[in-house]
Amino acid sequence: MSNRRVARILREVAELLELEDVAFKPRAYRRAAEAVESCATDVDELVREGRLGELPGVGKAISEKIEEIVHTGRLAYHDELRKKLPVDLYALTQVEGIGVRTAKRLYEGLGVRNVADLERAAREGKIRRLPGMGERSEARILRGLAEVRGTEDRILLWYALNTARALCRKLEDTGLFTRLAYAGSLRRGRATVGDVDLLGVSSQPEQAARAFVELPEVGQVLARGGKRASVRLSEGLQVDLRLVPESSFGAAMQYFTGSKEHNVRLRERAVGRGLKLNEYGLFDETGAAVAGSDEEGIYSQLGLLYVPPELREDQGEIQAAERGDLPELVQTRDILGDLHLHTNWSDGEVTMEEIARAARQRGFRYIAITDHFLFSETVGGVTADDLRRQLDEVARLNEELDGFHILSGVEANILADGGLDVPRELLRRLDLVIGSVHSRFRTAKKVMTERLLRAVDDEAMxxxxxxxxxxxGERAAYEADWDEVFSRAAKTGTALEINANPQRLDLRSGLVRRAVEAGARLIIGTDAHAEPHLDFMELGVVTARRGWAQAKHVLNTLSVEGLLAARKRGRS
Ligand SMILES: [Zn+2]
Ligand SMILES: [Zn+2]
Structure with a gap:
């Protein structure tokens, strides 16, 4: 039983209790959920050793509930509460625009029990007719559905990317492949991936396919033909390999990269020009191939600029490619520094010096140390005194690390009223202040919007x-009027983070695009708590690219001097 699953049940109990307007109890369950979630030890182990009481905020009553979950996999109290609202609350509240109260309204008004019911009701235009809902809420739910669809069986991009790369390296080492690459939503950089599609070219396709199914990572061979094989890895991920002729490699990459919607548009465009596009190539009326070995040839024969995979979602990219004004997307090599890092002064694993040296080794020119400000004993954080001492340590290290720059900073907590919890005098002395919401996620949209606007207005953040x-896979985004937040951020010069942690990728790409359109500026931070996390930067960049962001929109593409001048407090 993972901590995450236990926390999920406790959190649902809190939500269900809230619906009944029970006082205090929901908070107790929510606090327990947070404690379980942020605890580094497996909850199974705590139960075995009788140490549940060590979790902050977990009293005797909730301890017993946790034991029941660990022993039986479920909680009778939870089941009982669910009888009153017999819906798949977890899946429904993953959809942006749906909180517990909305789920209840949808169930009582329309009998919506699960995501499939929700989708049907939204498509049939029934949701807008519910009291308190309207066309806008319905449209938002439809957009939310598009985002969560299928995420249940999907895995995080970071894991899929590393697995695909490792497999490709091993296959390349066999010497049997002249070309090999991954396609699909993995190549488009979606935050979660269903399965992995590999495409290869080999002069000995039979041996190449055999080498693939015989990889030690393979748990089960699902299908096998002369030019295709499909396997499930021991860890569960499905991987398909297709062997294609050299002359079709580009067409196959284009076809299997998708998205479906993008490809439909592209095929229509081909037909309009008297051509035929499929996974084998682009052909004229006589059946002669006019392109196929590389993707660039296909786009150019269709009168388009090459469309980067991250943009292939039928969100206006084909029109832009036709007009010749696709954005020059930000690239990983444009990023000169990481602006969101934790050290062992708070809940990170490394010293300031270690993370600085690791960042420099990766080619960064600067970093900002942004430890958590002490918030709760569970997570740990720096105190005001620690921050003062950190300033001295930063100064000392900056002398030592010639040519590399450490910026002092903090990740302050945005309190329920939108204020920051770090003393003003300190905020002024630090080079970079990040403010984040770490508590009270479940509030009404209006309340959350006001809270964020107040934080964005704070001249110190x-x-x-x-x-x-x-x-x-764990917690849905909280609701806020994002367009209002973004335009206020643009006005005040507050940067919005794309947090590159694989489980966050937040802002997600759709919101990145709206933020950029609103004129807001971005930073990309890894939120590293250990050295290997610095590599997450790539994911943040992919998310930025999916949101059509260019280097000029991202502040950490600037030199350290440029960054300090461009950050909110550097302006004016
Ligand atoms: Zn945070
Ligand atoms: Zn953080």
Whole structure:
């Protein structure tokens, strides 16, 4: 039983209790959920050793509930509460625009029990007719549905990316492949991935396919033909390999990269020009191939600029490619520094010097140390005194690390009223102040919007950290009027973070695009708590690219001097 699953049940109990307007209890369950979630030890172990009482905020009553979950996999009290609202609350509240109260309204008004019911009701235009809902809420739910669809069986981009790369390296080492690459939503950089599609070219396709199914990572061979094989890895991920002729490699990459919607548009465009596009190539009326070995040839024969995979979602990219004004998307090599890092002064694993040296080794020119300000004993954080001592340590290290720059900073907590919890005098002395919401996620949209607007208005807060609070597969984004937040951020010069942690990728790409359109500026931070996390930067960049962001929109593409001048407190 993972901590995450236990926390999920406790949190649902809190939500169900809230619906009944029970006082205090929901908070107790929510606090317990947070304690379980942020606890580094497996809850199974705590139960075995009788140490549940060590979790802050977990009293005897909730301890017993946790034991029941660990022993039986469920909680009778939870089941009983659910009888009153017999819906898949967890899946429904993953959809942006749906909180517990809305789920209840949808169930009572329309009998919506699960995501499939929800989708049907939204498509049939029934949701807008419910009291308190309207066309806008319905449209938002439809957009939310598009985002969560299928995420249940999907895995995080970071894991899929590393697995695909490792497999490709091993296959390349066999010497049997002249070309090999991954396609699909993995190549488009979606935050979660269903399965992995590999495409290869080999002069000995039979041996190449055999080498693939015989990889030690393979748990089960699902299908096998001369030019295709499909396997499930021991860890569960499905991987398909297709072997294609060299002359079709580009067409196959284009076809299997998708998205479906993008490809439909592209095929229509081909037909309009008397051509035929499929996974084998682009052909004229006589059946002669006019392109196929590379993707660039296909786009150019269709009168389009090459469309980067991250943009292939039928969101206006084909029209832009036709007009010749696709954005020059930000790239990983444009990023000169990481602006969101934790050290062992708070809940990170490394010293300031270690993370600085690791960042320099990766080619960064600067970093900002942004430890958590002490918030709760569970998570741990720096105190005002610690921050003062950190300033001295930063100064000392900056002398030592010639040519590399450490910025002092903090990740302050945005309190329920939108204020920051770090003393003003300190905020003024630090180089970079990130403000993040770490508590009270479940509030009404209006309340959350006001809270964020007040934080964005704070002249001391340079960056709004992981703005929507989502944790993929675990916690939905909280609701706020994002367009209002973005336009206020643009006006005040507050940067919005794209948090590159694989489970966050927050802002997500759809919101990145709206933020950029509103004129707001971005930073990308890894939120590293250990050295390897610095590599997450790539994911943040992919998310920025999916949101059509260019280097000029991202502040950490600037030199350290440029950054200090461009951050909110550097202006004016
Ligand atoms: Zn945070
Ligand atoms: Zn953080």
């Amino acid at each position: 340079d960056v709004l950290g992981h703005p929507t609070g989502r944790l993929i």
